[in-house]
Amino acid sequence: MKKESVFDVVYSALPMIESNFDEAYMVEAREKFFEIVDNLKKEKVIKSTLELVLQTKSPKISALEKVDAEDWFTVSKVIEHDEAGEMGVFEVAGDSFKILKASKCKCPRCWKYRSKSEEELCHRCNEALHG
Amino acid sequence: MDYKETLLLPQTDFPMRGNLPQNEPARYAKWFSKEKSAYARMIQNRENAPQSFILHDGPPYANGHIHIGHALNKILKDVIIKTHYFFGEKVRYVPGWDCHGLPIEQQVEKNLGKEKKDALPKSKIRELCREHARKFIDIQREEFKSLGVIGDWDNPYMTMKFKFEADIYRALCGVADKGLLIERSKPVYWSWAARSALAEAEVEYEDKEDYSIFVAFALGDEAKAKLEISSDASVIIWTTTPWTLPANVGISFSPDENYVLTSDGYIVAEPLHVKLLEQGVIAGEVVKTFKASVLENSFAINPLNGRKSQLILGSHVTMDGGSGCVHTAPGHGDDDYKVGLRYGLEVVMPVDERGCYDETITRLGLLPNPESFVGEHIFKCNERILELLGKNLLKCSKFTHSYPFCWRTHQPIIYRATKQWFVAMDEAVDGRESLRKMAMEELGKVRFYPKSGINRLGSMIENRPDWCISRQRDWGVPIAFFRDKTTGKPIFDTKVVEHIATIFEEKGADAWWDLEIAELLVENSGYNAENLEKVMDILDVWFDSGSTWKAVLESSEYDSGSYPATMYLEGSDQHRGWFQSSLLVSTANNGIAPYSKILTHGFTVDEKGEKMSKSKGNVVAPSDVAKQYGVEILRLWVGTSEYTTDLKISDNILKQISEQYRKIRNTFRFLLANVNDLETVMPISQMGALDQWILAHAKGVFDEVEGYFREYEFSKGFALLNHFIAVELSGIYLDISKDRLYCNAKHDPLRLSAQSAMALIAEKLMALMAPTLTYTIDEMMEYALLF
Incomplete structure (x- = not known):
């Protein structure tokens, strides 16, 4: 039912919510990541975190959907295998993380570095527009 | 692309900027409109809610505009009521105003002029007071609504409504019915400037410069004989109120300490002897040490008037200062009154309601050339009295101390014994515990926010004297009892008082002044109107507000929820005011507290923590905040x-x-x-x-x-x-x-x-x-x- 005014509001608590998300671990990873990123930005090496890819074998990250892991760090990709172009490393609870320069091209729509060329949409944007 | x-x-489209000062008034107007009434909607939406929350409003005084403290109080109430509401509970909030009392009466008096006021019939004065209150209720109501505070603004309670006055009176009759209403002559705080007794809550302390004098009272022959001396000797008393010396009837000594006689013939407490030497009050060495009990019930002579001053023992005598021999005038002091009761001392009280000496001075010969003192203000007689003391004034100086002042007139007050009505704290009548005990027990069941509130209220209830509820003014609810002229006794018969209450409901309490005794007396009362007189005192306004639980929560006049209320919420100064008066009136009547929770808030100060005042220029007015922010x-x-x-x-x-x-x-x-x-x-x-x-x-x-x-x-x-x-x-x-x-x-x-x-x-x-x-x-x- 659409409420007419604030006086039709009643507060009810949120239900119990199951979440396996390890907040402490993830927040620490994000903070350490941004510490390095802030320096990269300051030194004008990058303008946006989307220019980056994060490499890690962390089981906590692997357990996440790829897109959730990417968005958590606002990077263009999170990968497990090593690649060239290292720009910084950090560790969380013994898991190592490596920050890499994205090797793909910037999608003209979403600005993630996931296109084959600068003129082409990435897969997601292509689907969103024409799917 | x-x-x-x-x-x-x-x-x-939800705007980034609120533009609050421009936009708020229109939405508030909608909430307070008949068609879209927010309060009505709130009541309707929770009709079937299992839990309810009743906040009983503490009435602001219907005088002046609201300040930031009022705004804090009403907004906090609104937030708490709505907290319960948005958590799904049924809520009720009937705002109210305190209408009777001295400030309005004084305002009316100021507008009329004292002489013109004295010439008007009481009911005309009361009508002017009502008008004044009504005007400010309308002003304050709009001011409160402009803060978005939601409640039953269309039917608020006012202590001056006729039905309300009747219910206050009924609450008083309830106290009388339980045997807790007593009449006695007793020193009370007296504001000579306001010509009225004051409650403790109406007294404020301010610095005042006073005399500090040491006076010698020569011992009578009997006393000298008891001390086994033949030469003259004098007891030294210390006082700060020379004007009370004419009313002296005794000198109190400590029952525990030693006293000494000095070589220059003075009697003082041993622990204070050295100090008095240093101060130059006395010069002699100790020649005799004794307990004051040897002097008990013998006499010294008051040097002002030659009257006898009885030597007595009292545990109120301390060794903190003075001489250890305490000037005792039961007409002008609480300790004096109590110790006087034990020794049967006469209550001499030669001061009239304006603070001037009256005919008693002449009748009892309290001062030489007494006629010249009658009609003179006591504070203006100090110097003449000091002069009259002559060589018996051993030392005289001035000092500044904290002294009780009248909260309304800001004039220093005095203790003055008068016939007053009291709610008895310690009488246990008809198998009931004393009011003090019952009130303490009830407090134990109340939840306090913050928790420390119980200690404040508790220690006040524990230590407070009997509650003096009578005032000698016009704008209030009368203590409407008949007195039998023959016996001098007040009449509390249910049939008689309920008839008066019914008349008040219809005509207002003005009827007490307007109608003849015969018109006020119920038929077949068994009393002869000729043989009755009216008590003409009115009630302390704290009794009015202490009765709001009855006139609002218990009454069917308001959609106010039930009694007792869930919560009373006010500034922390109300521990000594409304929380206390409400507890006492409710407990005296029904044996229960009128609230299950008490919440208190502090006061508003500027960012440096200083009190706001016009002179400091740090006043924040709610209407300015509304307009600017x-x-x-x-x-x-x-x-x-x-x-x-x-x-x-x-x-x-x-x-x-x-x-x-x-x-x-x-x-x-x-x-x-x-x-x-x-x-x-x-x-x-x-x-x-x-x-x-x-x-x-x-x-x-x-x-x-x-x-x-x-x-x-x-x-x-x-x-x-x-x-x-x-x-x-x-x-x-x-x-x-x-x-x-x-x-x-x-x-x-x-x-x-x-x-x-x-x-x-x-x-x-x-x-x-x-x-x-x-x-x-x-x-x-x-x-x-x-x-």
Whole structure:
């Protein structure tokens, strides 16, 4: 039912919510990541975190959907295998993380570095527009 | 190609800027309109709610405009009532005003002139007082409404309504019926400037310069014989009120300490001998040491008038200062009165209601050349009395001390014995415990916010004297009892008093002055009107407000909920005022406290913690805040302040609060904009991991906030909410969700999931903030399509 005014509001608590998300671990990873990123930005090496890819074998990250892991760090990709172009490393609870320069091209729509060329949409944007 | 058009960017018409000062009045006008009455809607929406919350309003005085302290009080009440409301409870709030009492009567007197007022019939004066109160009730009512405070403004209670006056009187009859209303001559705080007795709550302490004098009272022959001396000797007394010396009837000694006779013939307490030598009051060595009990019931001579002054023992005598021999005038002091009762001392009281010596001075020969003192103000006679003491004035100096003053006239008060009506604290009548004991027991069942309140109220109830409830003024509820001229006894018969109450209901309490005794007396009363007289005192206004539980909660005149109320909420000064008077009147009548919870708030001060005053230029007026920042800012200030201590307010503070408001508003705006095209909320179990995470985190925060709000700890709750908004919500979640919200397809599950989480968070945040930011949330409701 659409409420007419604030006086039709009643507060009810949120239900119990199951979440396996390890907040402490993830927040620490994000903070350490941004510490390095802030320096990269300051030194004008990058303008946006989307220019980056994060490499890690962390089981906590692997357990996440790829897109959730990417968005958590606002990077263009999170990968497990090593690649060239290292720009910084950090560790969380013994898991190592490596920050890499994205090797793909910037999608003209979403600005993630996931296109084959600068003129082409990435897969997601292509689907969103024409799917 | 420009892809910007293909992104699903956030979109809402909810304005970024609140423009509160411009926009608030129209919405408030809607809430207070007949057609869209917010209070009526609140009552209707919770008709079947299982829990109810009754806040019984403590009445502000119907005089003057509201200040920031009133605003704090009423907004805090509003926030607490709405907290219960938005948590699903039934609420009732009937605001009220205290209408009787000296300030209004004085205002009317000022407008008329004293002479003209004295010439008018009482009921005409009372009509003028009513008019004055009515005018300010209308002013204050609009001022309170302009703060967005919701309640039954169409039928508020007023202690001057006829039915109300009748109920106050009935509450008094209830006290009389329980045998707790007593009449006795006793020193009471007396404001000669206001010509009235004052309650403790009406006394304020200020610095006053007074004399400090040591006076010699020569021993009579019997006393000398008891001391086994033949030479002359004098007891030294110390006092700060030379004008009370004519009324001296005794000198009190400590029963425990030693006293000494000095070689220069003076008697003082041994522990004070050296000090008095140093002060030059005396010069002699100790020649004899004795206990004062040897002198008990013999006499010294008052050097002013040659009257006898009885030597007595009293445990109130201390060795803190003076001489250890205490001037005792039962007509002018509480300790004096009590010790005088034990020794059967005469209560000499030669001062009239204006603070001038009366004919008693002549009749009892209290001063030489007595006629020249009659009609003179006592404070102006000090010097003449000092002169009359001559060589018996051993030392005279001036000093400044803290002295009781009348709260209304700001003149120093005196103790003056008069016939007054009291509510007895310690009488145990007809198998009931004493009122003090019952009230203490009832207090034990009350929940206090903050908890320390019970100690304050408890120690006041434990230590307070009998409650003097009579006043010798015009604007109040009369102590409407007949007195049998033959026996001098007041008549409390149920049939007689209930008839008077019924007349008050119809004609107002003015009838007590307007009607003849025969007209006021019930038929077949068994009394002869000729043989009756009216008691002409009126009630202490604290008795009026102490009876509001009866006239409002127990009465069918108001839709006010039930008695006892859930909560009484006022400034912490009301421990000695309304909380106490209400407890006493309710307990005396019904044996129970009128409230189950008491919440107190502190006072408003400037940012340096200083009291506001016009001269300092640091006054913050609620109407100015509303015009410059908006009422929402004032309300958020209340919601985010720790209110149990003093609350600081200033332009700087209001600017900080405005900044907080801007952040809250922007967050809400962003949430609305993001969920703008969402049609249905996805079940949480189907949501993505990030959305489940923020909801799980939000649940933890919101549950804790709810706990704080239910305990009325709003500032703690708001601190958590603000932290959540800044750190997890805006700092992480809203940021990491942007890509999927803007770039994914409209019905992509990831996008719908994030939108659903945001919708849920917005909904809960809105409901949690609704008690405080009611205006803003109401405004949002117009733009929030989903909820």
